[in-house]
Amino acid sequence: xxxxxxxxxxxxxxxxxxxxxxxxxxxxxxxxxxxxxxxxxxxxxxxxxxxxxxxxxxxxxxxxxxxxxxxxxxxxxxxxxxxxxxxxxxxxxxxxxxxxxxxxxxxxxxxxxxxxxxxxxxxxxxxxxxxxxxxxxxxxxxxxxxxxxxxxxxxxxx
Amino acid sequence: xxxxxxxxxxxxxxxxxxxxxxxxxxxxxxxxxxxxxxxxxxxxxxxxxxxxxxxxxxxxxxxxxxxxxxxxxxxxxxxxxxxxxxxxxxxxxxxxxxxxxxxxxxxxxxxxxxxxxxxxxxxxxxxxxxxxxxxxxxxxxxxxxxxxxxxxxxxxxxxxxxxxxxxxxxxxxxxxxxxxxxxxxxxxxxxxxxxxxxxxxxxxxxxxxxxxxxxxxxxxxxxxxxxxxxxxxxxxxxxxxxxxxxxxxxxxxxxxxxxxxxxxxxxxxxxxxxxxxxxxxxxxxxxxxxxxxxxxxxxxxxxxxxxxxxxxxxxxxxxxxxxxxxxxxxxxxxxxxxxxxxxxxxxxxxxxxxxxxxxxxxxxxxxxxxxxxxxxxxxxxxxxxxxxxxxxxxxxxxxxxxxxxxxxxxxxxxxxxxxxxxxxxxxxxxxxxxxxxxxxxxxxxxxxxxxxxxxxxxxxxxxxxxxxxxxxxxxxxxxxxxxxxxxxxxxxxxxxxxxxxxxxxxxxxxxxxxxxxxxxxxxxxxxxxxxxxxxxxxxxxxxxxxxxxxxxxxxxxxxxxxxxxxxxxxxxxxxxxxxxxxxxxxxxxxxxxxxxxxxxxxxxxxxxxxxxxxxxxxxxxxxxxxxxxxxxxxxxxxxxxxxxxxxxxxxxxxxxxxxxxxxxxxxxxxxxxxxxxxxxxxxxxxxxxxxxxxxxxxxxxxxxxxxxxxxxxxxxxxxx
Ligand code: FES
Ligand code: FES
Numbered sequence: 023x024x025x026x027x028x029x030x031x032x033x034x035x036x037x038x039x040x041x042x043x044x045x046x047x048x049x050x051x052x053x054x055x056x057x058x059x060x061x062x063x064x065x066x067x068x069x070x071x072x073x074x075x076x077x078x079x080x081x082x083x084x085x086x087x088x089x090x091x092x093x094x095x096x097x098x099x100x101x102x103x104x105x106x107x108x109x110x111x112x113x114x115x116x117x118x119x120x121x122x123x124x125x126x127x128x129x130x131x132x133x134x135x136x137x138x139x140x141x142x143x144x145x146x147x148x149x150x151x152x153x154x155x156x157x158x159x160x161x162x163x164x165x166x167x168x169x170x171x172x173x174x175x176x177x178x179x180x
Numbered sequence: 181x182x183x184x185x186x187x188x189x190x191x192x193x194x195x196x197x198x199x200x201x202x203x204x205x206x207x208x209x210x211x212x213x214x215x216x217x218x219x220x221x222x223x224x225x226x227x228x229x230x231x232x233x234x235x236x237x238x239x240x241x242x243x244x245x246x247x248x249x250x251x252x253x254x255x256x257x258x259x260x261x262x263x264x265x266x267x268x269x270x271x272x273x274x275x276x277x278x279x280x281x282x283x284x285x286x287x288x289x290x291x292x293x294x295x296x297x298x299x300x301x302x303x304x305x306x307x308x309x310x311x312x313x314x315x316x317x318x319x320x321x322x323x324x325x326x327x328x329x330x331x332x333x334x335x336x337x338x339x340x341x342x343x344x345x346x347x348x349x350x351x352x353x354x355x356x357x358x359x360x361x362x363x364x365x366x367x368x369x370x371x372x373x374x375x376x377x378x379x380x381x382x383x384x385x386x387x388x389x390x391x392x393x394x395x396x397x398x399x400x401x402x403x404x405x406x407x408x409x410x411x412x413x414x415x416x417x418x419x420x421x422x423x424x425x426x427x428x429x430x431x432x433x434x435x436x437x438x439x440x441x442x443x444x445x446x447x448x449x450x451x452x453x454x455x456x457x458x459x460x461x462x463x464x465x466x467x468x469x470x471x472x473x474x475x476x477x478x479x480x481x482x483x484x485x486x487x488x489x490x491x492x493x494x495x496x497x498x499x500x501x502x503x504x505x506x507x508x509x510x511x512x513x514x515x516x517x518x519x520x521x522x523x524x525x526x527x528x529x530x531x532x533x534x535x536x537x538x539x540x541x542x543x544x545x546x547x548x549x550x551x552x553x554x555x556x557x558x559x560x561x562x563x564x565x566x567x568x569x570x571x572x573x574x575x576x577x578x579x580x581x582x583x584x585x586x587x588x589x590x591x592x593x594x595x596x597x598x599x600x601x602x603x604x605x606x607x608x609x610x611x612x613x614x615x616x617x618x619x620x621x622x623x624x625x626x627x628x629x630x631x632x633x634x635x636x637x638x639x640x641x642x643x644x645x646x647x648x649x650x651x652x653x654x655x656x657x658x659x660x661x662x663x664x665x666x667x668x669x670x671x672x673x674x675x676x677x678x679x680x681x682x683x684x685x686x687x688x689x690x691x692x693x694x695x696x697x698x699x700x701x702x703x704x705x706x707x708x709x710x711x712x713x714x715x716x717x718x719x720x721x722x723x724x725x726x727x728x729x730x731x732x733x734x735x736x737x738x739x740x741x742x743x744x745x746x747x748x749x750x751x752x753x754x755x756x757x758x759x760x761x762x763x764x765x766x767x768x769x770x771x772x773x774x775x776x777x778x779x780x781x782x783x784x785x786x787x788x789x790x791x792x793x794x795x796x797x798x799x800x801x802x803x804x805x806x807x808x809x810x811x812x813x814x815x816x817x818x819x820x821x822x823x824x825x826x827x828x829x830x831x832x833x834x835x836x837x838x839x840x841x842x843x844x845x846x847x848x849x850x851x852x853x854x855x856x857x858x859x860x861x862x863x864x865x866x867x868x869x870x871x872x873x874x875x876x877x878x879x880x881x882x883x884x885x886x887x888x889x890x891x892x893x894x895x896x897x898x899x900x
Pocket of ligand 1: 059060062065066068070082
């Protein structure tokens with residue numbers, strides 16, 4: 023079945039079964055492999071993208087449900103060659119370890135900050151429920167607060 | 181065996197295009213000449229060496245370890261660049277390809293002629309990774325990258341610097357001793373002459389190779405002991421990194437697999453028809469222990485696989501459960517160790533820890549193309565050479581018929597080490613059935629949770645004796661589930677120590693899990709010493725400290741962490757601090773956990789402080805990150821981690837029932853390093869072992885409830 027998707031500002035028509043999760047359309051049909059597969063049951067957040075600006079887990083989201091809605095993946099987060107402030111904070115605070123969970127983490131955090139520019143720790147805990155097996159949570163929190171406080175800390179790595 | 185010398189293993193040569201290449205520990209260095217790297221080898225990409233300098237004045241460092249996110253590639257490059265006096269901004273890193281010339285083992289052989297480099301000697305001594313494992317491996321595990329290979333990196337950097345100095349001296353017409361290297365240039369101050377490494381590279385390549393290059397005084401380090409951003413991070417924030425699971429080829433097929441649920445079980449029957457009738461399905465591949473569906477997309481393969489109803493046998497293990505395994509442990513442990521008759525007080529305790537999964541966030545994935553007599557493999561592994569062997573044996577090929585490309589790993593923690601390459605083995609056999617089409621096998625999370633090489637479940641029966649003054653006279657344990665010299669070691673002056681391994685075999689597949697045996701024994705021994713302290717009526721920190729006369733490094737770490745955490749300071753009711761210390765992989769880590777337990781029994785770990793003596797710190801920021809990650813990893817295990825066996829198989833199947841902690845449960849973690857100047861220890865693993873006992877000791881301090889079985893969530897912490 024032909025389905026029209028708007029991903030990172032571009033329109034694609036894909037021919038897949040309507041129940042195919044958006045995750046696999048992004049990864050295998052469109053080649054946007056920055057969105058990751060972690061569990062397939064909406065439990066880890068590795069597959070998070072923005073759907074109309076909100077963070078959604080795509081591994082259980084049928085592609086037919088998002089036809090025509092604006093989708094942003096990690097590949098489309100930077101604008102005009104400039105990293106999103108969350109991506110920059112992730113570099114400044116050296117957040118990723120293996121990095122595998124971080125696309126989803128960054129998408130979840132950027133959606134949170136768009137809604138609540140200065141979230142409390144409780145709001146962070148309640149909203150950012152992504153799993154990071156490498157255990158980068160300490161830095162994730164630090165980086166979120168740094169973005170919220172406006173701009174990144176001075177160079178820690180001078 | 182031929183006696184190798186250090187000299188024989190530093191080689192240098194010219195790069196095509198005027199560069200300079202230098203290596204330590206290669207095998208292709210012919211004695212008696214120094215054009216040791218043939219241009220032929222370079223053209224074929226078979227560099228046997230580690231550092232190149234190109235005319236554009238960039239230094240490229242080849243690192244024979246994969247990057248799992250610990251920053252070891254950046255750390256190794258820092259070590260080489262430091263000795264070389266390279267300008268950090270002009271250093272690049274490449275991962276060495278899977279060639280025998282890079283096998284870590286050559287490091288070992290290269291130096292045995294003179295003396296074993298200390299870090300290697302220690303690793304062998306301690307036996308967690310036995311000597312045999314070092315040969316034929318290119319492993320990144322055992323926290324060994326920066327310890328083992330780092331020494332070679334330093335030698336390589338120092339040798340390169342000396343040759344560049346010699347080249348500069350010739351060019352300036354001055355004695356080499358008057359030249360100094362700094363920031364990728366060599367300068368001669370008296371005549372103000374200056375040349376870049378790039379300009380000197382060609383001449384340097386022809387200079388004699390120093391036999392014993394001088395290493396820098398650590399007090400003069402400018403690159404090491406600072407926080408350098410890791411090279412691997414920028415592509416990890418924009419989706420640009422290609423992990424094993426992301427690999428793709430034109431015409432590639434996708435495989436999903438179902439594996440006999442009981443380890444050792446076999447596929448008895450499967451009717452392929454329901455899958456074959458589904459869209460995009462190319463083949464149903466029946467294997468001895470599994471069935472795979474191969475389709476034109478992963479989702480189609482996975483959906484079609486779900487339509488099958490394969491039947492497996494249980495290899496005779498259908499009655500095994502976690503309860504039966506622990507009952508067998510209990511029986512094997514027998515009576516508690518005997519304690520001396522003169523003891524005023526004897527304390528005994530049993531501890532249990534479950535099997536644990538690695539649960540790397542990237543599920544296992546491997547792409548294979550079998551074409552006639554050749555096969556190509558793409559996968560993320562902690563040991564590409566051994567993975568290549570696994571593919572070869574799956575296909576009944578020789579290893580030289582296989583070309584393996586190692587891709588970025590979405591987590592390792594021991595899951596992708598030698599002898600754990602079932603995913604490579606399965607992918608190779610499926611691809612053989614589909615030859616010549618390339619096939620990518622992606623495991624489901626269910627595959628991953630149910631077919632791991634688990635951290636062994638273990639049980640330990642401790643006994644300890646105190647004299648009338650509360651001083652420990654003896655301590656002993658019977659343990660089942662594994663143990664070794666390192667993991668059993670206690671830094672306490674207890675005169676009589678008796679440890680005895682008991683065996684109660686089972687069929688559950690086991691492997692190395694971040695910090696290996698230390699994750700179990702760290703919990704056992706640091707829980708028990710805490711129990712002894714309380715039995716003696718002593719403060720657990722002071723009790724430990726008083727027994728550390730012979731181990732000043734341990735005492736210093738303990739003192740540091742106690743100070744960091746404000747040990748002894750007042751806390752509200754229901755809160756407590758717990759302390760624990762363990763050495764693993766050459767590093768001593770002391771931790772204090774601060775917990776709060778509500779009257780209803782809800783546990784919150786507020787803070788974990790860690791004092792780490794790993795000898796010296798190469799990259800301060802990524803070192804701290806490793807300890808932070810180890811604390812969280814260990815905390816997941818302590819709080820909620822468990823793999824349960826029922827009817828011979830793993831009960832848990834995905835992140836719904838196999839849990840890990842998230843933001844809400846992650847404590848604040850503070851890390852400080854102690855530069856003892858001792859040999860370098862690892863960082864990836866040593867943060868793990870002290871966490872669980874620090875937390876359970878803190879729970880005892882807060883509530884009087886002693887947790888002896890993990891995970892903690894199975895224990896009732898409520899107080900009436
Ligand atoms: S892969 Fe979608 S939440 Fe885990
Ligand atoms: S960085 Fe490895 S799982 Fe999060």
